[in-house]
Amino acid sequence: EKEFGVTAAAPVAAAAPAEEEGPVKKGPTEVSLFLKGLGTAGKVAVIKAVQAITGLGLMDAKKLVDSAPVAVKEKISPVEAEAYKKTLVDAGCEVEIK
Numbered sequence: 001e002k003e004f005g006v007t008a009a010a011p012v013a014a015a016a017p018a019e020e021e022g023p024v025k026k027g028p029t030e031v032s033l034f035l036k037g038l039g040t041a042g043k044v045a046v047i048k049a050v051q052a053i054t055g056l057g058l059m060d061a062k063k064l065v066d067s068a069p070v071a072v073k074e075k076i077s078p079v080e081a082e083a084y085k086k087t088l089v090d091a092g093c094e095v096e097i098k
Contacts, residue, residue, distance in 0.1 A: 049091035
């Protein structure tokens with residue numbers, strides 16, 4: 001013990017941290033982002049935003065925008081959905097998260 005600077009005592013496990021008291025906010029873990037309509041937006045800006053979000057090509061993004069109301073992204077996290085919603089709203093279209 002003296003040579004290596006260690007003790008022969010058994011290791012003690014640390015206590016698990018206590019859970020926080022109070023209401024636990026639980027929401028959906030997966031949501032879908034729906035394009036409801038173009039609103040007052042120009043179609044070109046919306047198509048570019050949809051392309052950026054989905055990774056679709058120009059023609060596929062145009063078909064998706066033309067078929068509104070339609071799901072743009074499905075089974076994504078609520079945080080991701082809010083970011084995409086902001087992008088689409090900034091482009092000038094109506095968006096809903098379900």
